[in-house]
Amino acid sequence: MTEEKIKPVGAEELAKEFKEHSVAEFFKKNKQMLGLYGKVRTLTTVIHEYVSNSLDACEESNILPDIEVKIDELGSEYYEVTVKDNGPGLTEATVGKALGQLLAGTKFHRMMQMRGQQGIGSAGCTMLSQTTTGNPTKVITGTGKSKPISLKISIDPKHNSPKITDLKKIDKEFRGLAIQAKFKDVLYRDSEQGPLEYLRRTAIANPHAQIKFRDPEGKSYNFKRTLNKIPKPPKEVKPHPKGITVDELITLSKYTKSRNVNSFLKKDFDRMGNKGLEEVAKRTSFDLKKDPKQMSWHESEEIVKAFREIDFIAPTLDALSPIGEAQIKGSLESIVHPEFLTVNTRKPQVYAGGFPFQIEIAIAYGGNAGRQISSGEMRMEIMRFANRAPLLFDQGNCAITKAVHSVDWKRYGLRDLETAPLTILVNFISVHIPYTGAGKQAIADEDEVMEEVRLALMQSGRKTGMYISRKRKEKEKQMKREMFYKYIPEVAGALSRITKKNEEKLKNQLEKLVLEKLKLEEAKDAAEMEAEEVKNGSLDEQEKEETKENKKKSKKKKGAEE
Ligand SMILES: Nc1ncnc2c1ncn2[C@@H]1O[C@H](COP(=O)(O)OP(=O)(O)OP(=O)(O)O)[C@@H](O)[C@H]1O
Ligand SMILES: [Mg+2]
Known part of the structure; x- marks a missing residue:
């Protein structure tokens, strides 16, 4: 057999294949990176993207969320998802970009406690709907300021830009956002990883939200609001100098309104005061009056190095809003x-x-x-x-x-x-x-x-362990008590026969004795529990040891990875 001769391909030939591609084309090919893989997982992820956007929008606008989710089965592994909220809605100018352009949104550049952060979730769903069914995503949006509009959105993957059709004004009152999209090759399951469980858990962590759900069989669920108070709206914080990388610093310098590096550092960073600035100046070799947009990679590196060396107050912590x-x-x-x-x-x-x-x-x-x-x-x-x-x-x-x-x-x-x-x-x-x-x-x-x-x-x-051990002790005590009382009449009878004393009297004395013994044991248990409760706030020696071991292990692992 003669070996086939492979002609080497030169740079000129390869250059003919050289093409640019947009972020939309990239994610269209790599939708698994957005969590859009696996039939059940994909459908749950779609619900997650829409519902978390609704909750974010309501929270930022100080609105108690009312969210309705509906999943209809249109065919085999073919579903239509509808999510409607009572949030601030989107304007005619932003709705296309919000739902029809990847890496666009209001959250990416802000340090704020929100569910979304990348600007990719809902546009990823629009893309999935159009690539699996050929359909655009239907949207109704009302801001309360002008008439609501309905429109259809799809993405032009080549340019990562929204395509809007059928834009109409509606004569009904509506404030919020309603999205309806079809998806193929997905599956509804009432399982631990299905949409119903997702919404159940969302309700647990968001007691201020009312979430209604209708599953593909037509069964309705209502996760009622148990808290009528809107959580503290998330507060935007500035980045802390200690958490910043060179590349992030350069990016921030491109967006700043400040005209010199000094005011850029002072205004755009958390905990940066005059003293911090003086320390940065001491450690850097260029003029901090320079336009931040002109800062070189090397200069940015000098600043980040200085940030690492300087002692700053810990970041502002009151921007976080726990469930409670x-x-x-x-x-x-x-x-x-x-x-x-x-x-x-x-x-x-x-x-x-x-x-x-x-x-x-x-x-x-x-x-x-x-x-x-x-x-x-x-x-x-x-x-x-x-x-x-x-x-x-x-x-x-x-x-x-x-x-x-x-x-x-x-x-x-x-x-x-x-x-x-x-x-x-x-x-x-x-x-x-x-x-x-x-x-x-x-x-x-x-x-x-x-x-x-x-x-x-x-x-x-x-604390859980204390409850379990209390429960176990209670059970043991109960068993002991039952056993004692079971044998008291027999023992009293035998004693009476030997000592010729009154059986009833002996029974009473024995009962008293048992009661005293049990009381003594109870007092001992209570003292033990109290001691345990006192040390409850701090770690015991063994726990401290375990924590140290764990730190060492993670350091070793990190070292090996690096
Ligand atoms: N229900 C909604 N009401 C109001 N605005 C919304 C709603 N859904 C999305 N938006 C707007 O659209 C933007 C894009 O949403 P998208 O889900 O794509 O990204 P994100 O939520 O910013 O980040 P992530 O990719 O992490 O979800 C949001 O930043 C928000 O400004
Ligand atoms: Mg989102």
Whole structure:
């Protein structure tokens, strides 16, 4: 056989193949990066993108959200999704870009606690609808200021730009946004990763929202509002110098209104005062009166290096808005009906030097806590949230799951965590969530994040452990009491026969004796529990040791990765 001769291809021939492509073409080909893969996952992700946008918009505009979600089955693996909200709506000028252009939105450049942050979610859905069904996405939007409009939006992938058709004014009153889009190759399932569970968890973390849902079989669900107070609107914070990279500094310098580097640093950064500026000036070799837009990569590098060396006050922490202990309690009690519940809102912390974050945690034990698997048995469940949005996928890759599995639960009386009747809820809130990917389903295991989630878990784990041990002791005491009382008549009878004393009197004396013994034991148990409660706030020696070990391990792992 003669070997086929392969002609080498030169740069000139390859140059003919050289083409530019838009971000829309890129994501059209790589939709898995947006979490749009797997039939069930894709449909849940679509619901997530629309619903989290509605909640974000309502929160920013100080509106109590009323959201209606409908999924209709149009054919085999073919569905229509409708999501309607009572938010601020979108103007005629922005609606096209918001839903028909990838990487466009109001959130990307702002450090703010929001569910969305990339400007890719809803336009990704528009793209998926058109590539699987050939249909545009139908939209009705009303801002309350002018007549509502209806329109159809699709994306021109080549230019990553919106195409709008059938734009009409409507004569009805409507404020908010209603989106209707069709999707093929997706599947509705009433499972742990399906839209219903997604909405159930959204309701738990957003008790101020009313969410109505109609599934493809026509079954209706109403997650009623249990809190009539709108959460504190998210506050925008400026980036903290410690969290900034050279590239980010250059990007920010292009957007600033300041005309010299000095005022750019002072106005656009958190905790930057005159003293900080003096320190930067001492450590840099160029004139800080220079136009920030003209700053070179090298100059930006000098500033970031100076930021690393200077001591700044920790970032502003009051921009975070937790769900709140009473609200989480109310939600879980009404949905999970647990036997025992502990909720803990930790103090805000900082990760990667510059990003404030806060952990809220709840552990529900017994009742309907945990989840039922197909065999009918119960399993422990972890409910993960990022800025109140449920995370249903990529569980193994998430800092929250990793932290749960790094805790020694045996210490808290939970010998087999996996089969325990337990719901562990963790809400991670931050002005910037360190997601592991554009699909926004897992939080990266930053050291500070892991540490803080572990501490929160250990604190709540100990309280749960105390309840479990109290329950066990109570049961033991009950058994002991029953046993004593069962044998008292027999013992009294035997004693009376031997001593010839009155049987009834002996019975009474024996009962008194047993009662005193049990009382003594109870007092001992109560003292032990009190001692345990006192040390409840702080870690015990073993927990401290474990925490140190964990830090060492994560350092080693990071070192190996680098
Ligand atoms: N229901 C809504 N009401 C008002 N504005 C909305 C609504 N949905 C989307 N928007 C606007 O459209 C923009 C784009 O939404 P999109 O979901 O694509 O990105 P995002 O929410 O900014 O970030 P992410 O990609 O993380 O979801 C939003 O930033 C917001 O300004
Ligand atoms: Mg979004």
